[in-house]
Amino acid sequence: MINKLSRMLCLASVALLGACASSGYNMPSALRGTGDLGVIIERASGSVQIVDSSQLTSIASVPGLGDLSHASLVYSRDGRYAYVFGRDGGLTKVDLLKGAIALRVMQAGNSIGGAISQDGRFVAAQNYTPGGVKIFKADTLELVADIPAAYGSEGKFSKVVGLADAPGNRFVWSLFDAGEIWTADVSDIKTPRVEKFKNIGREPYDGLITPDGRYYMAGLFGEDGMALLDMWHPEKGVRRILDGYGKGSEKLPVYKMPHLRGWAVAGRFAYVPAIGRHEVLVMDTESWKEVARVKVAGQPVFVIARPDGRQIWVNFAFPDNGQVQVIDVETRNVIKHLQPGKAVLHMEFTPRGEAVWISARDDNRVVVYDTSNFAVRKELPAQAPSGIFFTHRAARIGF
Amino acid sequence: MINKLSRMLCLASVALLGACASSGYNMPSALRGTGDLGVIIERASGSVQIVDSSQLTSIASVPGLGDLSHASLVYSRDGRYAYVFGRDGGLTKVDLLKGAIALRVMQAGNSIGGAISQDGRFVAAQNYTPGGVKIFKADTLELVADIPAAYGSEGKFSKVVGLADAPGNRFVWSLFDAGEIWTADVSDIKTPRVEKFKNIGREPYDGLITPDGRYYMAGLFGEDGMALLDMWHPEKGVRRILDGYGKGSEKLPVYKMPHLRGWAVAGRFAYVPAIGRHEVLVMDTESWKEVARVKVAGQPVFVIARPDGRQIWVNFAFPDNGQVQVIDVETRNVIKHLQPGKAVLHMEFTPRGEAVWISARDDNRVVVYDTSNFAVRKELPAQAPSGIFFTHRAARIGF
Numbered sequence: 001m002i003n004k005l006s007r008m009l010c011l012a013s014v015a016l017l018g019a020c021a022s023s024g025y026n027m028p029s030a031l032r033g034t035g036d037l038g039v040i041i042e043r044a045s046g047s048v049q050i051v052d053s054s055q056l057t058s059i060a061s062v063p064g065l066g067d068l069s070h071a072s073l074v075y076s077r078d079g080r081y082a083y084v085f086g087r088d089g090g091l092t093k094v095d096l097l098k099g100a101i102a103l104r105v106m107q108a109g110n111s112i113g114g115a116i117s118q119d120g121r122f123v124a125a126q127n128y129t130p131g132g133v134k135i136f137k138a139d140t141l142e143l144v145a146d147i148p149a150a151y152g153s154e155g156k157f158s159k160v161v162g163l164a165d166a167p168g169n170r171f172v173w174s175l176f177d178a179g180e181i182w183t184a185d186v187s188d189i190k191t192p193r194v195e196k197f198k199n200i201g202r203e204p205y206d207g208l209i210t211p212d213g214r215y216y217m218a219g220l221f222g223e224d225g226m227a228l229l230d231m232w233h234p235e236k237g238v239r240r241i242l243d244g245y246g247k248g249s250e251k252l253p254v255y256k257m258p259h260l261r262g263w264a265v266a267g268r269f270a271y272v273p274a275i276g277r278h279e280v281l282v283m284d285t286e287s288w289k290e291v292a293r294v295k296v297a298g299q300p301v302f303v304i305a306r307p308d309g310r311q312i313w314v315n316f317a318f319p320d321n322g323q324v325q326v327i328d329v330e331t332r333n334v335i336k337h338l339q340p341g342k343a344v345l346h347m348e349f350t351p352r353g354e355a356v357w358i359s360a361r362d363d364n365r366v367v368v369y370d371t372s373n374f375a376v377r378k379e380l381p382a383q384a385p386s387g388i389f390f391t392h393r394a395a396r397i398g399f
Numbered sequence: 400m401i402n403k404l405s406r407m408l409c410l411a412s413v414a415l416l417g418a419c420a421s422s423g424y425n426m427p428s429a430l431r432g433t434g435d436l437g438v439i440i441e442r443a444s445g446s447v448q449i450v451d452s453s454q455l456t457s458i459a460s461v462p463g464l465g466d467l468s469h470a471s472l473v474y475s476r477d478g479r480y481a482y483v484f485g486r487d488g489g490l491t492k493v494d495l496l497k498g499a500i501a502l503r504v505m506q507a508g509n510s511i512g513g514a515i516s517q518d519g520r521f522v523a524a525q526n527y528t529p530g531g532v533k534i535f536k537a538d539t540l541e542l543v544a545d546i547p548a549a550y551g552s553e554g555k556f557s558k559v560v561g562l563a564d565a566p567g568n569r570f571v572w573s574l575f576d577a578g579e580i581w582t583a584d585v586s587d588i589k590t591p592r593v594e595k596f597k598n599i600g601r602e603p604y605d606g607l608i609t610p611d612g613r614y615y616m617a618g619l620f621g622e623d624g625m626a627l628l629d630m631w632h633p634e635k636g637v638r639r640i641l642d643g644y645g646k647g648s649e650k651l652p653v654y655k656m657p658h659l660r661g662w663a664v665a666g667r668f669a670y671v672p673a674i675g676r677h678e679v680l681v682m683d684t685e686s687w688k689e690v691a692r693v694k695v696a697g698q699p700v701f702v703i704a705r706p707d708g709r710q711i712w713v714n715f716a717f718p719d720n721g722q723v724q725v726i727d728v729e730t731r732n733v734i735k736h737l738q739p740g741k742a743v744l745h746m747e748f749t750p751r752g753e754a755v756w757i758s759a760r761d762d763n764r765v766v767v768y769d770t771s772n773f774a775v776r777k778e779l780p781a782q783a784p785s786g787i788f789f790t791h792r793a794a795r796i797g798f
Binding site: 032076077078080096120168213214286308330392395397 | 750
């Protein structure tokens with residue numbers, strides 16, 4: 001009898017909750033999986049949109065995230081929360097299921113992104129001011145480690161760039177001003193084990209880790225070439241690769257620094273944006289030597305492989321930033337030239353690559369393409385959209 | 400006023416729901432992400448356990464799935480539902496958030512697994528009896544395509560094995576009795592475009608697709624060697640690889656057929672269970688030739704790479720099925736020998752590889768190891784556990 005009554009009450013509660021959800025009151029949304037959710041950064045308004053990549057719809061808009069120019073994010077291990085790193089040093093934990101901010105801290109004066117540890121327990125932010133890395137508990141955002149990027153003998157702190165996660169619960173990052181690469185093992189968060197690699201080259205401006213988490217590469221702005229660290233063999237130190245890759249050509253003005261984190265590794269080849277040139281470089285990841293160049297429509301910014309590695313999609317710096325080109329990996333030819341809109345800032349593939357979402361900031365829209373036939377499947381309105389991030393990143397190394 | 404009232408009702412409903420959940424009545428669980436969920440098949444009892452790989456806990460047990468010997472499953476695009484393929488032809492859609500069966504159909508007399516299309520819209524089951532592939536809508540389990548494995552001129556139907564998904568919304572599978580490989584493009588589900596490759600070798604017994612979805616390989620039981628199809632170039636047909644890989648050695652009795660779907664691709668090398676031998680073969684995926692063999696403790700069944708490709712974990716057929724060995728990819732040496740329990744049937748890595756879950760059927764437990772130091776992190780009770788599957792599979796090609 002009591003059982004029957006409790007059952008009726010439960011059913012009534014469910015019915016009421018349904019009504020609550022549709023009334024617009026900010027209640028927990030209906031039960032749903034998080035595997036096909038994503039977040040679009042709306043940089044001008046300091047808000048994010050939560051989207052559904054199955055239904056191609058926007059689910060919620062969350063305001064109040066501060067300065068989101070150059071913002072990026074990582075996902076919690078369960079795919080429910082996005083940790084958004086704002087340019088103003090704000091770190092915001094957004095609940096995708098409730099469409100609301102769960103937690104928010106101001107953790108620095110000027111920040112440029114972050115990463116989440118392999119086991120999902122720690123979120124790390126890379127900061128320009130004060131230069132260093134701060135590490136937070138993923139559940140509470142409590143500060144648990146502070147690793148200032150001190151260098152030289154004059155008490156200076158370097159801007160930190162290129163922060164990535166690596167297997168073994170490690171983080172790896174570069175010091176722009178110092179020309180160093182640091183790694184930290186956070187298995188015991190009370191005493192992170194930090195290792196420093198000095199004299200790796202001038203002005204590392206960004207970095208990435210290969211999809212298997214083995215090789216960390218930092219691009220150098222201060223000289224031609226890149227710095228490579230084999231994370232399986234840190235004892236071997238950092239080596240220089242692609243040395244002098246701009247040699248013999250006249251320097252072009254650089255309109256926008258390329259993003260290395262988007263670099264594409266397809267099969268054994270990595271596709272790398274050339275700095276200042278209208279070219280994508282193809283590098284053999286066994287010899288770490290350049291094997292080819294592909295001429296493209298402008299200075300590449302993001303060079304991203306479709307998840308199956310058969311296509312490379314490229315967007316460009318001003319004044320060519322209304323275009324996107326697609327390179328066929330087998331022939332290394334440009335096979336498609338698209339014009340998604342004004343000021344294309346980012347591209348994000350769905351997990352298995354059947355579609356790609358592209359943000360066109362100055363047209364205030366996100367365009368979804370079918371990658372098999374380049375048809376537009378959908379256009380979604382967004383306020384000055386920049387980065388787009390799907391939740392499957394939670395399950396990938398280096399995302 | 401109405402607003403205030405509805406707000407109070409909503410809050411009351413939430414409170415009631417909380418009580419319902421803790422009372423054990425099968426209500427929707429609390430809001431949660433699905434990215435760290437998984438399912439353990441309990442083969443003897445026809446039930447599955449739903450587990451949380453962050454908390455290392457069991458969340459729910461779902462009975463009523465029929466004969467689960469040799470059962471496998473795939474996940475919906477959103478990670479909420481598991482499609483469990485039972486040996487008795489039952490196809491069950493399990494709701495991980497509610498801990499309950501959402502839908503169930505008997506779709507064949509004898510079935511051996513399945514796959515989900517790249518876009519997540521279609522679930523395909525491979526059947527022994529009647530021999531063929533049936534395709535269902537993922538949301539409703541409505542049958543939308545039936546592709547009998549007819550072969551020869553006598554009206555026979557072949558057992559189907561090695562079904563996998565491939566980019567371009569394709570499926571690919573092998574016909575055991577016919578010695579054929581078929582592919583189907585289901586972009587237009589009303590008229591699936593089926594292509595047949597004949598005379599690919601005798602008795603293909605299982606197949607797998609490489610992580611990038613390009614190469615499909617079928618193992619041949621009726622002869623030494625494997626059949627390889629380049630899905631980027633079906634017009635080139637199927638070629639034979641590893642021809643005569645057992646040549647020159649005496650045949651051993653085969654206690655259990657290895658599972659090919661677990662094959663490991665680490666960097667450019669694939670690690671392949673030898674049939675009947677106490678060896679793991681190492682194959683170069685550029686030349687498709689054998690380059691090394693690793694001696695192991697028994698006849699390998701699953702040979703699986705840690706997600707970062709640095710270790711290969713191997714379990715074995717009877718009488719060596721209480722053991723697991725770990726191969727270091729760089730040195731190709733066995734670096735660890737574990738004894739998780741009696742009758743080890745499956746191993747599943749967490750998405751970024753910090754842990755592995757191993758089922759020990761005859762000890763009725765699942766053991767979770769830390770892959771960095773091989774420490775046991777947890778043991779969970781389970782009734783005759785076999786396959787373990789985490790939801791990140793939804794985002795991967797060929798899983």
